[in-house]
Amino acid sequence: VPLRLLDGFEGVLQTDGYAGYNRVCRENTITRIGCWDPARRKFVEASKAAPTKKKGTKVSKADVAIGKIRKLYAIEKRIKDLPAAEKTQQRQQLAQPVLDDLKAWLEKNSTRVPRDSLTYKAIQYTLNQWDLLTGYCQDGKLHISNVLAENAIRPFAVGRKNWLFADTPRGAKASATV
Template sequence: MDATIVGLGCWAHVRRKFIDAQKATGKGKRSRADTAIHLIGKLYKTEKQIRHLPAEEKTRIRQERAKPQLEKFKSWLDENLPQVPPKSTLGKALHYLAGQWKRLTIYIEDGRLEIDNNGIERSIRPFAVGRKNWLFANSQAGAKASAALYSLIETAKLHGHEPYRYLRQVFTELPKAQSVEEIERLLPWNLACISDE
């Protein structure tokens, strides 16, 4: 697996901004926000249909279905952006979408990527809820160490590891590692899942 870090946009965040704009329009009135929400809904419909497919197949289908939808959406955005006051709720939503466009469209290039970060947000919710309990990380170094450990745990879970067993194996094997290659073998995507004992 390539360990390149890619900055992705989140379509759920974009959708929330257009929902805010829709609410500001008032009940029963159609607006550009409704159009944007409809277009985003089409992207999510494709994602729902391919959710359980392998990454390569997701990429292929996204190129066939989502890419043309995104191209239409971009044309709509380019046409409507100059027509809306930037300080309005709708204007803010449109400018956010325009500013994030490149990051929002990366997901169609790689089936391993998600259309939004809702799954990640759900997985870190326990940390966010419990953050007052973790005030011991009262330094920048402590916060960085906590973030690294949380990221390692969530990545291990993503790759099918039970976190306690994974960390136990890593902490057992890491002191024995003599090279960068031996350390990299302990990364979640390189280590075979640890069976029940």
């Protein structure tokens, strides 16, 4: 499906880790970059699944990763109104050290968590997607996240699920009217 939909497209494609985009990017002149939202979401899920923390206990590894990723988003918030060239420079100066620290932390901790844990899966996802996730730093016109595109299509995704319940033509017409 991505091959058909993106036939003839040239430019930058920002996606999650879905492997279906690999072929279309190889066969067309498409540069692929990643989106930090799915990586961050995996750590949030791992944090929520962790045992309840008691006062005075150490922060979970998932929470540490979330804190590091949060720094990247904070940098983006600070530089959002800058011209593209200046954004690129600021990312190299401010985000690159955070990214270097995060990668070193991920590599160090990938062997310190159980292989069947959500934290391990989040770490592996992030490391496997690393080159794509850091692609936004190369060009100030790119974004850390594709949330704008996701928000634009959300009504269709939600609607698609709702439309499945229109089991009669009359019910479908009533749903469409509403």
